[in-house]
Amino acid sequence: MKKEGEVRISSGCAISGIFCRDERRINGDAIKKSIAMMHARSNGLGGGFAAYGIYPEYKDFFALHIFYDSEEARNETEHFLEKRFDIINLSKIPVRQSEKITDAPLIWRYFITPLPHMLQDSQLDENEYTSRSMIMINDKLDGAYVVSCGKDMGVFKAVGYPEDVADFYRIDEYEGYSWLAHGRYPTNTPGWWAGSHPFSLLDLSVVHNGEISSYDANRRAVEMYGYSCKLLTDTEVITYILDYLTRKESLSLSECANVIAAPFWTTISTKDEKERTRLSYLRKMFSSFLITGPFSILVGFSGGMMALNDRLKLRNLIVAEKGSTVYFSSEEAAIRVIEENPERVWAPVGGEAVIVTLDKEKAR
Template sequence: MNKFKIISKDDCGVFAVLRKKNSNKIPSSIAIDGIECVRFRGSKYGAGFACFDLNNSSPNDYYLQAFVANKNIANEIKNILHDSNIIIKQENFRNISAIQLPLSYNLIVSTTNSLHFARTIHDINNKFSQPEYSARVYSSGNYLEVYKDIGYPLDVAHSTGLVTNDSNTIVTKLKNLFGYSQKEKMGDLWLAHTRQPTNSPGSSAIWSHPFSFFNTAIVHNGDISSFGANINFLNSRGVPNLVGTDSEVVSFIVDYLARVMNLSMEEIGIILSNPYDRFLYRMGADKSRQIRNLLYKYRGSQLDGPFTILTGYSDGEDVYLLSMIDRSKFRPIVIGEDQNYIYMASEECQIRSLSPDSTIWTPEPGKFVLASMNRGIIESGRTSEIIVNSASKNELIQIQKTTYSSKNLINADDLSSYELNRQIKIKLPDNEKSITLINVRGQRYLGVDLPKGTKLNIYGTAGNCLANFNKGTEICVYGSAEDNVADTMHEGKIIIHGDSRDVLGYALQGGKIFVKGNVGNRAFILMREYEESRPVVIVGGRADDYFGEYMAGGLAMVLGIDYIDSANDEQLVGNFLATGMLRGSIYIRGKINSDSIGLKPPMEDIIRYLEYLNSKGIITDDLFKKISSSSDINLEILQELLPENAFHFIKKLFLSKYSVKLNIEYRKLNDFDRKMIEPHLKEFVSCFNLSDEIHNKLINSHYTVISSIDKSKELHSPTVTEIEE
C-alpha cells in the first residue's frame, strides 16, 4: 500500500467512573456531566463514551457496532458474518452526525469461537478500508457498548441515543445529580472523552474515542512518540489495519496482552507505562529481573511520549479501570474516590463537581492506577500513604458554606472562563480592590491581568493558568488550583488552601506562594531571583518529580506537615529533585535519598566502571566491595572514598560542562537559615491557622538543604563555618 494514511494526533479531556461492589449502577448522566465539565478541553470534532455492564451479557454474545457508509455496506457485513457462521441475534441502525460513515450499524451477534470472531472483524475492517473507509467496526465486546460521534460530549450523547431530549436539562445542570430518569443507560464503568485533534478530519466518527476491541476500551489524552514501534509490535503479532491513531494502537495492545496473552492488568500497567530502568534497579535483583524479562518479552509495546490513558477492561468476572500516565507525567490525571464510586479525570473540577467530598489524589509520574468493581482500588499509584489534606478539605467545605458575604461577589457557576474574566473586569471599579468568586469549577486564566493591589478570593477549584504574569495581585484559593499557577509571576502573593497540580510557579521571579496541600510535578522550575526580587515558596504537603528543576534563585520549602509526627523518614519529594539547579535554596523536611536528587548515570554503569577500576588494580577489592554494596552511590561519596586517579577516571560518567554541582546537607536549621526562613514560616503558619506547636516542630526539624556550590556569590547559602550544628 502506497497511500499515506492520515495520522491523527489527539489532545483531549478524559473521564472515567467505576462503581464499587455494593453501589448502584452508574447512570449515563454522571459520565456526561463528568466530561462536559471540561468541554473546553475538547472541540466539536468528536466525543464518546463506553459503558461496561457485566450483568447484561453472556460470554458468547457480542455487541458488534460498526460505522457504515450506507445500508448496502451493512448488508455486505451481514453476509460476511453469515459466511463466518456468526449468528446475528439483533440488529438496528442509528443515524449519527458524522458526514462520512453517517450510519451506526448495531448488532448483537453470537459465536463460540472468539479467535475466529477477531479475524472476521479484521477482515471486515480490511475489506472496507480501501480506497477510503466505507465501514469500520468500532466496538465488539461482550460487556461493553461504545457511543461515539462528531460533536461535543453532550451532542454525542444525544446523537448516539444515550440521552433523550427531555433529559437534556438534567445533564446540562452540573450540580443536579438527583432524579435521573430511570430510562437512562446504567453501567458498572463509564469512560468518556472529548477530543481536540491536532489534525481534524472532523468528518468521521472513526477517529473519536473510545477506541475499543473486544472487552477493552480506552480513552487517551496525549501523543505517543513510540507510535511507529508500537505499530510494528501489533503488525508483527497479527493485528493489521489500524486507522492511524496512536490511541487506537493502545486499545489493540491492551486487548492483545489481556485477551490473547492472558496477562493481568497489573502486568499490562507495568509494560505499557514502561518504568525507568533506574527504578527497576532499586527494586533489587530478583524483582527487577522479573520486570525486565516482562518488558523484554513484549518490547515494542511500551508507550513513550506524553499520555494519560484510561482503560476499561472486563474478563466477565470483574470490571477493571486502569489509568496509565507517562513517566514524566506530561499529561494531567486526577483520581477520586467516594463511598460509591472511583473516578479518574483530567481535572479535579470534574470530580469535585460530581462529588464535592471525595478523596482526591494524583498518581506519581509513570505509575499506573488500577481499580476494579469487586476489589476497589488495587494500585493507588503512590508509594506513600495517600494523605489528601483531609483536614483542610473539611475546613474548606465549612468555609464555602459560610463566607459568601462579600459584596463584590461573582457566582462562577455556569460561566465560561471568558465570561468569568469579563465579569471580574466589570465588577472591579477603580476604587475597589477586592473581589470574591464562588462556585469556581476549573475556569482558567483567573487573575492574569488585574491591577496591582487587587485581592481575589476564589472558592472552588481554580482552573489552569491562575495568576500567570502576576505583578502584584493577591489571590487566595479556598480549594485546589490546577496546572500552571503563577507562571512568570513577578510580584504578589498566592495562597492555596488545597493542592496545586503540575508546573506551579514556572519561571517565578518574585512574590510569594503558599500551598497548604501537595504540589504536583515540576513545581518551581526556572524560579529565579534578580537583585531585590526574590521569590519565596512554601509547600505544606509534598511534591512530585523535578521539584526546583533549573531553579536559579529564591527560597523553596517542602514541609510535609501531615507527616510531622511520623517516625519514618518520609520522602516528601519525588525523583530528580533540583535537577539542573543553578542557584537559590531548597529546604525539604527529612532526609532525601541522594538517589532522588539531580540526574545520575545508571547505577549499572557506575558499578561496571568500578569493576573496571578494580580489575586494573586502580582500586582494591575491599574498596570495590565497600562502594558497590552501598545503595546510594553518588559523586560526593566517590570523591571521598576513591583514590584521586580513580576518581579522575570515573567522574567523566557524571559531569558535563552543563552540570552544576550542588551542595547537599542534612541538618537542623542554623541561625542563618532561621533568620532567613522564620518570618516566612510564621506567615505561612498564620495564613493557614496552624498551631504554634507545629511551627515549633517545623523550626526544630531536620532538613535536606540544597544550594548551588558557588558560595562566593551565593548570598543565602550558608558557608562551611556556619554549619556547626
C-alpha cells in the same frame, strides 16, 4: 482531504471515567456532566463514550456497534456476519437528531454469537474468532467500521463535542456500572467518525490523552501479531498492545503497565532483587511495546477499569473515591462537578497503574 487512517492526526484531549465497584448501574448523565466540564480540552472534532453493563439481557452475546457509509456496505457486512455468526438481534441504534452532530453514518447494533460449527472448524476460541472477524470487516469491507464488539458493553462516538455526542446517542437512557468518556482536540479534521474515541476491541476500550513519540515503533511491533492499525492513532495502537499482552501473552494489566510505561533503568536499579529481575525481564522481553511521550489512558474491561500515566507523567490524571464509586479524570474539577465531596483524591504516580474491579471479582 484525506480521512483519518490515510494520515496520522495528532490530538490533545480530555478523559473521564466512572466505575461502580458494587456493580450499581448508573445512567450516562454523570459522565456527560464530567466530560462537559472540560469543554475547553476538546475542539468539537471528536467525542465518545464506552459503557459496561448496558446490555444485561444480551450479556452472553457479542454486542456489535457498526458504522456504515451506505446500505450496500450494510448488506455486504450482514452477509459476511451471517456466514460466521448467529445474529440474535439487530437494530438501528436510536439517536436524537441534532444540528450539532452532522454527517452521521448509518449506525447499527447487533447481538451475535459464533456459529458453533464454524468456531469449531477455526480451532480458535470465541474471542479470537470474533476479533479476527471484526478486524476483517474493518480491513476488507469498504464503508463498514466496527466501533465496538465486546459483551455487555458498547461504544458511542461521533464527530462533535462530547456533551453533544451524549445527547445524540441518548446515553442518559443507558445504565452501566462503568463509563468512559473522551473529548478530542485533533489537529485536523478526522474526516470520519471512526477516528473518534474510545477505541475498542472485544471488551477492551481505551481513551487516551497525549501524543506518544514511540508510535511507529509500537505500531510496527503490534502489526507483527495480526493487528492492522487502520486509524493510525495512539489509542488504536495502545488498545491492540493491551489486547495482545493480556490475551495472547497472558500478562496481567499491572504487568502490562510495567511494559508500556516501564520504569527507567536507573529506577529499576533501586528496587529489591526480585522486583528488579521482574521489571528487567518485562522490559527486555517486550521492549518494542515501551510507549514513550505523553499519555494518560483509561482502559475499560469487563468488570474493571485501569488508569495509567506515562512514566514521566507528562499528562494529568486525577483519581477520586467516594463509597464504592471510583472517579478518574484529566482535571479534578471534572470529578468535583459530579461528586462534590470525595473521600479521597489523588494523582497516581507516573507509570503506576490504578486498577479497580468489581468487588465480586478479583483483579484480572
